[in-house]
Amino acid sequence: MEELSRTRVWVLRGLFLAFVLISWELSSGRLASEFFISRPTAIAAMFWDWVVSGKIFYHGAITLLEAVAGFLLGGLIGMIIGVWLGRAELVAEVLDPFIMMFYSLPKVALAPLFVLWFGIGIDMKILLTATIVFFLVFLNTYTGVRAVSREQIAILRLMGANERHVLFKVVLPSAVTWVFTGLRLSVPYALIGAIVGELIASNRGLGYLLADSAGQFDTTGVFTALIGIMIMAFCLNAAVKLLEIKAMPWRETNSKREMSI
Amino acid sequence: MRGREEDNMTDRDGSSDTTPLIEFRGVGKRFMVKGEPLQAVQDIDLKVREGEILTLVGPSGCGKSTLLNMAAGLFEATAGEVIYRGAPVQPYNHAVGYMTQSDHLLPWRDVAGNIAIPLEIKGLPKGEIDARVETLMETVGLSGFGRSYPNQLSGGMRKRCALARLLAYDPETLLMDEPFAALDAMLRMRMQIEIRTLCRQLGKTVMFVTHDLDEAVAIGDRCVVFTGRPGTIDRVVDVPLPPDRDILQLRKDRAYQEITATLWDVLAPAVAMEE
Known part of the structure; x- marks a missing residue:
């Protein structure tokens, strides 16, 4: 197949976006009430307002702090426990049903309990986010550590490797792929944790802006907050993707390789 | 004969x-x-x-x-x-050293890194490892491929790499x-x-x-x-x-x-x- 021309793809993307925005703008007030769907120009104006006044940055920074702190905390603990349980077979076997039970619980359902325990401050959102991220990263790390090739370990053992060598030269690097899958999956969930926490109880953050605008029947404000959240999610995803390429250079060469069957 | x-x-x-x-x-x-x-x-x-x-x-x-x-x-x-x-x-x-049909190279390490594993396990200093790896790559005919990852190599080259790793710990x-x-x-x-x-x-x-x-x-x-x-x-x-x-x-x-x-x-x- 011929390689798609990049400029052509980008031009088509621009046209698609323009089509959506113009249709939205035109149908607003004609096909549907502006009260419910607002209009792109109004949203853009409000977004600009929020940028100029710094409102979006203030609230965005708080949400970002909650999401990133929760992400790091949950991710770190998830990795450590994942590696540990992946190596300690007995403990893993004993805990397995309990972990799965807890895993199947939608973590946002814990939010009310967390409010009781930790109040409505920023720590509640961080802990809620960390809990959600923990399970994703933990399960992926655990699977990754268990999926390590036993033959590769045996070959290193024959070379005289001790437990530490095996852990650092085979187990951890081989689990990295899985860990990153877990981390990348966690990014949107980290935002969910932070935003849900803010929706439930807060006076700061993008989730608060969202709830506050909705409370005042300000659809434009709701859409503007949503766009802020979208931009943040996009940036976080891109950051993890970059980190992934840095951490696993052999994977990049894999995708750049000529395909052959 | x-x-x-x-x-x-x-x-x-x-x-x-x-x-x-x-x-x-x-x-x-x-x-x-x-x-x-x-x-x-x-x-x-x-x-x-x-x-x-x-x-x-x-x-x-x-x-x-x-x-x-x-x-x-x-x-x-x-x-x-x-x-x-x-x-x-x-x-x-x-x-004993083991070599199997599947070479069990570590995909996240390049050729030089794979050959270096047994030397790292032995705890040799970095400079000596590099020198030994260079010699080994020459022995098995892999000179110049030190920075390639296993998935970029052909089957025969992967074998050579596995062989060099085997010879590395002698x-x-x-x-x-x-x-x-x-x-x-x-x-x-x-x-x-x-x-x-x-x-x-x-x-x-x-x-x-x-x-x-x-x-x-x-x-x-x-x-x-x-x-x-x-x-x-x-x-x-x-x-x-x-x-x-x-x-x-x-x-x-x-x-x-x-x-x-x-x-x-x-x-x-x-x-x-x-x-």
């Missing part, structure tokens, strides 16, 4: 007086497969002499690899014992389990030549498992023929070819033709029985 006569004379007697490096004494191995016992090998008596290349040939599933695994101490025999240098083999026999015994099975015929022959040359040069003892009779004869000083399931040794033959044989020209060699023909008569019934 000089030297064949003398060699043939000295090697004619199958049992040697010198103590063997590896000895299998009445070895049997039974696995549990889905709750059913499966006898992989039984009644194996075999002596591997120091410095020889011993090939093990037989139909697939006759337990040849099982013997290698036991020599490496990856698992124990269910009957009899495996002796290495006069002592029973302990888990993880560090005196085990006195090499256990090879169909290492060239996945290579095309030409490449396989080149690797056979290189393995024989290298092992003769470095004085390695080699146990080489293959299901390819031609390969077994071409590489081996002695050849163990397995039959049946559970695997038993049918016979051990001295390969009547000189140590410095020319593997490329073996097809035309009378002695080679005769021995492969004889051994084929032993193996053919087993081949016919499969399916």
Whole structure:
């Protein structure tokens, strides 16, 4: 197949976006009430307002702090426990049903309990986010550590490797792929944790802006907050993707390789 | 073909007086497969002499690899014992190096990094590791590919990399389990030549498992023929070819033709029985 021309793809993307925005703008007030769907120009104006006044940055920074702190905390603990349980077979076997039970619980359902325990401050959102991220990263790390090739370990053992060598030269690097899958999956969930926490109880953050605008029947404000959240999610995803390429250079060469069957 | 006569004379007697490096004494191995016992090998008596290349040939599933695994101490025999240098083999026999059909290179390390692993385990300083890796890459013909990752290499180059890694920690015994099975015929022959040359040069003892009779004869000083399931040794033959044989020209060699023909008569019934 011929390689798609990049400029052509980008031009088509621009046209698609323009089509959506113009249709939205035109149908607003004609096909549907502006009260419910607002209009792109109004949203853009409000977004600009929020940028100029710094409102979006203030609230965005708080949400970002909650999401990133929760992400790091949950991710770190998830990795450590994942590696540990992946190596300690007995403990893993004993805990397995309990972990799965807890895993199947939608973590946002814990939010009310967390409010009781930790109040409505920023720590509640961080802990809620960390809990959600923990399970994703933990399960992926655990699977990754268990999926390590036993033959590769045996070959290193024959070379005289001790437990530490095996852990650092085979187990951890081989689990990295899985860990990153877990981390990348966690990014949107980290935002969910932070935003849900803010929706439930807060006076700061993008989730608060969202709830506050909705409370005042300000659809434009709701859409503007949503766009802020979208931009943040996009940036976080891109950051993890970059980190992934840095951490696993052999994977990049894999995708750049000529395909052959 | 000089030297064949003398060699043939000295090697004619199958049992040697010198103590063997590896000895299998009445070895049997039974696995549990889905709750059913499966006898992989039984009644194996075999002596591997120091410095020889011993090939093990037989139909697939006759337990040849099982013997290698036991020599490496990856698992124990269910009957009899495996002796290495006069002592029973302990888990993880560090005196042996293993090379299998799948090369088990670490995909996240480049060629130089893979070869460096055994040196890092030994705890050599960084500078010395780099120098040794460079020499090893030259030995196996991988110079200039140090920064390539395994998934960028061809099958033959991956084998060379695995071989360099094996040579890096310099085990006195090499256990090879169909290492060239996945290579095309030409490449396989080149690797056979290189393995024989290298092992003769470095004085390695080699146990080489293959299901390819031609390969077994071409590489081996002695050849163990397995039959049946559970695997038993049918016979051990001295390969009547000189140590410095020319593997490329073996097809035309009378002695080679005769021995492969004889051994084929032993193996053919087993081949016919499969399916």
